[in-house]
Amino acid sequence: MSDDTRPMLGQVDADSLVERISARVREGVEDSFDKKSTRFCRNSMPAYLKSTFTMKLSEVESKLETALDKIDDLENRSRRCNIRVVGLPEGSEGTNPVAFFRTWLPELLEMNAKGGSVKLDRCHRALTRRPPPGQRPRAVILKLHNFQDKVRIMQAARKAQSLAYNGAPIIFRRFLRGRYTETSGILR
Missing domain, CATH: 3.30.70.1820 (L1 transposable element, RRM domain)
Incomplete structure (x- = not known):
């Protein structure tokens, strides 16, 4: 190899090294982000589901109470x-x-x-x-x-x-x- 190509070869090696490091950092960040978002979903999902089910349950209980009142009223009217x-x-x-x-x-x-x-x-x-x-x-x-x-x-x-x-x-x-x-x- 000639002396003039050596600096270019070092520059190419440095560029590829920078690209590889950048790719690894990107992978690490993406992997970390995925883990954090999964952890966030895992931690927040039960609370979300619980609040949703609680709201639905209270809505169903309210409708049931209304229906029971109507049934009671109809029975009393028939009697x-x-x-x-x-x-x-x-x-x-x-x-x-x-x-x-x-x-x-x-x-x-x-x-x-x-x-x-x-x-x-x-x-x-x-x-x-x-x-x-x-x-x-x-x-x-x-x-x-x-x-x-x-x-x-x-x-x-x-x-x-x-x-x-x-x-x-x-x-x-x-x-x-x-x-x-x-x-x-x-x-x-």
Whole structure:
């Protein structure tokens, strides 16, 4: 090699050395950046997911609460013509409870009814086992056809204060769903 080419060769070696070092530094920086971004994602992702799920969960809970309130309201609306008769001895109504209550209610409550009877859609005992003799009788659920009849019956029962059938005390109550009953119990 000639003396004039030696400086050029050294310059070429230096250029390639600089390029190699630059490439390694770039790789190291990129690798470090990838590790840091992965670590950042790994550390921040659970917090992000947790906050997202928490927001979604609270949204679903809110919708569920609204739906339960609507169901409760609909059930109470469907029961607004119902009356619960508590204390009537088992079997007093015979085999046809609707016919018994149509005539017995106006007679017991001394109220004026059209044709001497109240219009009932249906009635039945509470859906539990028949109690043994001497135990408290099951309640009777009356489904009145008209809401006005229910109002008149409840007013007449309040006026009468103490009602009895063959010596057994009788109580008339509204038949509504749980939350309303709990609330009215607190307010009494």
